[in-house]
Amino acid sequence: MHSSSADEISPRESWLQERLSTALAKYDEKTPLIYRKSIDLPAEVGEWIAGWTGTGLFLTGPIGVGKTHTAWQTGRRWLEAAYAPHHPWQGSPIVKAYRSTSLFDALRPDGPDEERRTLVRDLQRADLVLIDDLAAARASEWTQERLFEIFDERYINRRPVIITCDVLPNQLSEVTGPRVASRLAEMCRGSVVLLSGTDRRKGAAA
Numbered sequence: 001m002h003s004s005s006a007d008e009i010s011p012r013e014s015w016l017q018e019r020l021s022t023a024l025a026k027y028d029e030k031t032p033l034i035y036r037k038s039i040d041l042p043a044e045v046g047e048w049i050a051g052w053t054g055t056g057l058f059l060t061g062p063i064g065v066g067k068t069h070t071a072w073q074t075g076r077r078w079l080e081a082a083y084a085p086h087h088p089w090q091g092s093p094i095v096k097a098y099r100s101t102s103l104f105d106a107l108r109p110d111g112p113d114e115e116r117r118t119l120v121r122d123l124q125r126a127d128l129v130l131i132d133d134l135a136a137a138r139a140s141e142w143t144q145e146r147l148f149e150i151f152d153e154r155y156i157n158r159r160p161v162i163i164t165c166d167v168l169p170n171q172l173s174e175v176t177g178p179r180v181a182s183r184l185a186e187m188c189r190g191s192v193v194l195l196s197g198t199d200r201r202k203g204a205a206a
Protein backbone atom coordinates (compact mmCIF):
# COMPACT_ATOMS: atom_id res chain seq x y z
CA MET A 1 0.00 0.00 0.00
CA HIS A 2 1.19 3.47 -0.83
CA SER A 3 2.25 5.54 2.15
CA SER A 4 3.44 9.10 2.14
CA SER A 5 6.92 9.86 3.44
CA ALA A 6 8.75 13.03 4.39
CA ASP A 7 10.98 12.53 1.33
CA GLU A 8 8.11 12.63 -1.11
CA ILE A 9 8.05 15.78 -3.17
CA SER A 10 4.94 17.85 -3.64
CA PRO A 11 3.39 18.34 -7.08
CA ARG A 12 4.62 21.95 -6.98
CA GLU A 13 8.19 20.89 -6.27
CA SER A 14 8.08 18.28 -8.98
CA TRP A 15 6.74 20.87 -11.43
CA LEU A 16 9.52 23.30 -10.41
CA GLN A 17 12.13 20.57 -10.85
CA GLU A 18 10.87 19.81 -14.32
CA ARG A 19 10.94 23.49 -15.27
CA LEU A 20 14.47 23.77 -13.89
CA SER A 21 15.69 20.73 -15.87
CA THR A 22 14.25 22.19 -19.07
CA ALA A 23 15.79 25.62 -18.39
CA LEU A 24 19.20 24.12 -17.54
CA ALA A 25 19.18 21.93 -20.65
CA LYS A 26 18.47 25.02 -22.76
CA TYR A 27 21.20 26.99 -20.97
CA ASP A 28 23.73 24.16 -21.39
CA GLU A 29 22.95 23.96 -25.07
CA LYS A 30 23.93 27.58 -25.65
CA THR A 31 26.97 27.39 -23.33
CA PRO A 32 30.22 27.00 -25.31
CA LEU A 33 31.46 23.42 -24.92
CA ILE A 34 34.51 24.01 -22.70
CA TYR A 35 32.49 26.16 -20.29
CA ARG A 36 29.89 23.44 -19.63
CA LYS A 37 32.13 21.69 -17.10
CA SER A 38 31.06 22.34 -13.53
CA ILE A 39 33.76 24.18 -11.58
CA ASP A 40 34.16 25.44 -8.01
CA LEU A 41 33.08 29.06 -7.89
CA PRO A 42 34.82 31.66 -5.69
CA ALA A 43 33.07 32.27 -2.36
CA GLU A 44 32.16 35.87 -3.35
CA VAL A 45 30.35 34.53 -6.40
CA GLY A 46 28.36 32.13 -4.23
CA GLU A 47 27.47 35.07 -1.99
CA TRP A 48 26.38 37.14 -4.96
CA ILE A 49 24.04 34.38 -6.11
CA ALA A 50 22.67 33.72 -2.62
CA GLY A 51 22.19 37.35 -1.64
CA TRP A 52 21.12 38.49 -5.04
CA THR A 53 19.34 41.84 -4.96
CA GLY A 54 19.42 42.94 -8.55
CA THR A 55 23.04 44.03 -8.62
CA GLY A 56 25.76 43.17 -11.11
CA LEU A 57 28.72 40.83 -10.83
CA PHE A 58 32.00 41.98 -12.31
CA LEU A 59 34.63 39.28 -12.90
CA THR A 60 38.05 40.60 -13.62
CA GLY A 61 41.63 39.34 -13.75
CA PRO A 62 44.43 38.54 -16.18
CA ILE A 63 44.30 36.31 -19.24
CA GLY A 64 43.29 32.70 -18.76
CA VAL A 65 42.44 32.75 -15.04
CA GLY A 66 38.88 31.54 -15.68
CA LYS A 67 36.69 34.67 -15.99
CA THR A 68 34.52 33.39 -18.84
CA HIS A 69 34.16 29.89 -17.41
CA THR A 70 33.20 31.37 -14.04
CA ALA A 71 30.65 33.68 -15.71
CA TRP A 72 28.89 30.84 -17.58
CA GLN A 73 28.78 28.62 -14.51
CA THR A 74 27.57 31.54 -12.37
CA GLY A 75 24.72 32.09 -14.84
CA ARG A 76 23.82 28.42 -14.48
CA ARG A 77 23.82 28.55 -10.67
CA TRP A 78 21.82 31.78 -10.78
CA LEU A 79 19.24 29.96 -12.91
CA GLU A 80 19.14 27.08 -10.42
CA ALA A 81 18.62 29.55 -7.58
CA ALA A 82 15.83 31.27 -9.51
CA TYR A 83 13.89 27.98 -9.60
CA ALA A 84 14.41 27.11 -5.95
CA PRO A 85 11.02 26.39 -4.29
CA HIS A 86 11.41 29.28 -1.83
CA HIS A 87 12.36 31.79 -4.53
CA PRO A 88 9.72 34.40 -5.29
CA TRP A 89 10.48 34.31 -9.03
CA GLN A 90 7.46 34.49 -11.32
CA GLY A 91 7.63 32.93 -14.77
CA SER A 92 10.72 31.58 -16.50
CA PRO A 93 13.85 33.70 -16.25
CA ILE A 94 15.44 34.69 -19.55
CA VAL A 95 19.24 34.71 -19.71
CA LYS A 96 21.05 36.38 -22.62
CA ALA A 97 24.78 35.95 -23.18
CA TYR A 98 27.01 37.85 -25.58
CA ARG A 99 30.67 38.30 -26.32
CA SER A 100 31.21 42.06 -26.40
CA THR A 101 32.66 41.96 -29.91
CA SER A 102 29.59 40.15 -31.33
CA LEU A 103 27.31 42.47 -29.40
CA PHE A 104 29.03 45.61 -30.70
CA ASP A 105 28.82 44.17 -34.24
CA ALA A 106 25.11 43.45 -33.85
CA LEU A 107 24.49 47.00 -32.61
CA ARG A 108 26.20 48.71 -35.56
CA PRO A 109 24.24 51.37 -37.46
CA ASP A 110 24.58 49.64 -40.85
CA GLY A 111 22.56 46.55 -39.80
CA PRO A 112 18.77 46.21 -40.12
CA ASP A 113 17.04 48.73 -37.81
CA GLU A 114 14.33 46.35 -36.69
CA GLU A 115 16.78 43.63 -35.67
CA ARG A 116 18.87 46.11 -33.72
CA ARG A 117 15.85 47.53 -31.95
CA THR A 118 14.71 44.02 -31.01
CA LEU A 119 18.17 43.21 -29.68
CA VAL A 120 18.30 46.37 -27.56
CA ARG A 121 14.83 45.62 -26.18
CA ASP A 122 15.72 41.98 -25.43
CA LEU A 123 18.86 43.05 -23.59
CA GLN A 124 16.99 45.72 -21.65
CA ARG A 125 14.38 43.21 -20.49
CA ALA A 126 16.21 39.90 -20.04
CA ASP A 127 16.29 38.72 -16.44
CA LEU A 128 20.05 38.20 -16.57
CA VAL A 129 22.57 39.44 -19.15
CA LEU A 130 26.08 38.05 -19.38
CA ILE A 131 28.62 40.04 -21.37
CA ASP A 132 31.97 38.42 -21.90
CA ASP A 133 35.23 40.34 -22.34
CA LEU A 134 33.69 43.81 -22.22
CA ALA A 135 36.97 45.64 -22.82
CA ALA A 136 37.97 43.52 -25.81
CA ALA A 137 37.17 46.31 -28.28
CA ARG A 138 36.30 49.98 -28.06
CA ALA A 139 32.69 50.70 -28.96
CA SER A 140 32.01 53.45 -31.49
CA GLU A 141 30.06 56.51 -30.36
CA TRP A 142 26.91 55.07 -31.94
CA THR A 143 27.41 51.73 -30.17
CA GLN A 144 28.10 53.50 -26.88
CA GLU A 145 24.68 55.15 -27.24
CA ARG A 146 23.01 51.76 -27.77
CA LEU A 147 24.93 50.35 -24.78
CA PHE A 148 23.65 53.28 -22.77
CA GLU A 149 20.04 52.44 -23.73
CA ILE A 150 20.61 48.85 -22.59
CA PHE A 151 22.50 49.53 -19.38
CA ASP A 152 20.45 52.51 -18.27
CA GLU A 153 17.23 50.50 -18.50
CA ARG A 154 18.80 47.63 -16.56
CA TYR A 155 20.28 50.05 -14.03
CA ILE A 156 17.03 51.85 -13.24
CA ASN A 157 15.13 48.56 -12.96
CA ARG A 158 17.84 46.78 -10.97
CA ARG A 159 18.22 43.98 -13.49
CA PRO A 160 21.43 42.04 -13.02
CA VAL A 161 24.40 41.68 -15.33
CA ILE A 162 27.45 39.46 -15.21
CA ILE A 163 30.44 41.11 -16.84
CA THR A 164 33.85 39.64 -17.53
CA CYS A 165 36.61 42.07 -18.27
CA ASP A 166 40.36 42.42 -17.92
CA VAL A 167 40.10 45.94 -16.48
CA LEU A 168 38.16 47.39 -13.53
CA PRO A 169 34.77 49.14 -13.92
CA ASN A 170 36.37 52.56 -13.37
CA GLN A 171 38.64 51.94 -16.36
CA LEU A 172 35.80 51.24 -18.78
CA SER A 173 34.99 54.79 -19.89
CA GLU A 174 37.10 54.50 -23.04
CA VAL A 175 35.30 51.33 -24.09
CA THR A 176 31.69 51.92 -23.19
CA GLY A 177 31.56 55.70 -22.73
CA PRO A 178 31.49 57.38 -19.31
CA ARG A 179 27.74 57.07 -18.66
CA VAL A 180 27.69 53.28 -19.01
CA ALA A 181 30.92 52.99 -17.00
CA SER A 182 29.40 55.09 -14.22
CA ARG A 183 26.27 52.93 -14.04
CA LEU A 184 28.29 49.73 -14.11
CA ALA A 185 30.46 50.99 -11.26
CA GLU A 186 27.37 51.39 -9.10
CA MET A 187 25.65 48.21 -10.28
CA CYS A 188 28.71 46.11 -9.50
CA ARG A 189 29.85 47.91 -6.35
CA GLY A 190 30.51 45.31 -3.69
CA SER A 191 30.65 42.49 -6.23
CA VAL A 192 33.82 43.06 -8.20
CA VAL A 193 35.64 39.73 -8.02
CA LEU A 194 39.31 39.57 -8.91
CA LEU A 195 40.28 36.13 -10.15
CA SER A 196 43.97 35.58 -9.68
CA GLY A 197 46.45 32.88 -10.52
CA THR A 198 48.26 31.84 -13.62
CA ASP A 199 46.95 31.32 -17.14
CA ARG A 200 45.14 28.00 -16.84
CA ARG A 201 45.62 27.34 -20.55
CA LYS A 202 49.40 27.36 -20.17
CA GLY A 203 49.15 25.33 -16.97
CA ALA A 204 47.44 22.54 -18.89
CA ALA A 205 50.25 22.42 -21.44
CA ALA A 206 53.08 22.41 -18.91
Ligand SMILES: Nc1ncnc2c1ncn2[C@@H]1O[C@H](COP(=O)(O)OP(=O)(O)OP(=O)(O)O)[C@@H](O)[C@H]1O
Binding pocket: 034, 035, 039, 040, 062, 063, 064, 065, 066, 067, 068, 069, 070, 133, 164, 166, 200, 201
Ligand atom coordinates in the same frame (compact mmCIF):
# COMPACT_ATOMS: atom_id res chain seq x y z
N1 LIG B 1 37.82 26.91 -11.95
C1 LIG B 1 38.28 26.22 -13.00
N2 LIG B 1 38.61 24.93 -12.89
C2 LIG B 1 39.13 24.26 -13.93
N3 LIG B 1 39.32 24.79 -15.16
C3 LIG B 1 39.01 26.07 -15.34
C4 LIG B 1 38.47 26.86 -14.27
N4 LIG B 1 38.25 28.11 -14.74
C5 LIG B 1 38.63 28.09 -16.02
N5 LIG B 1 39.09 26.88 -16.39
C6 LIG B 1 39.64 26.53 -17.70
O1 LIG B 1 40.74 27.39 -17.92
C7 LIG B 1 40.79 27.84 -19.29
C8 LIG B 1 40.71 29.37 -19.35
O2 LIG B 1 39.46 29.79 -18.80
P1 LIG B 1 38.67 31.06 -19.37
O3 LIG B 1 38.52 30.97 -20.84
O4 LIG B 1 37.45 31.18 -18.56
O5 LIG B 1 39.70 32.22 -18.98
P2 LIG B 1 39.53 33.81 -19.12
O6 LIG B 1 39.98 34.40 -17.85
O7 LIG B 1 38.17 34.12 -19.59
O8 LIG B 1 40.58 34.13 -20.27
P3 LIG B 1 40.67 35.40 -21.27
O9 LIG B 1 41.11 36.57 -20.46
O10 LIG B 1 41.69 35.01 -22.28
O11 LIG B 1 39.30 35.56 -21.87
C9 LIG B 1 39.62 27.12 -19.97
O12 LIG B 1 40.09 25.92 -20.53
C10 LIG B 1 38.67 26.83 -18.83
O13 LIG B 1 37.82 25.75 -19.11
Ligand SMILES: [Mg+2]
Binding pocket: 067, 068, 069, 132, 133, 164
Ligand atom coordinates in the same frame (compact mmCIF):
# COMPACT_ATOMS: atom_id res chain seq x y z
MG1 LIG C 1 37.43 34.96 -21.36
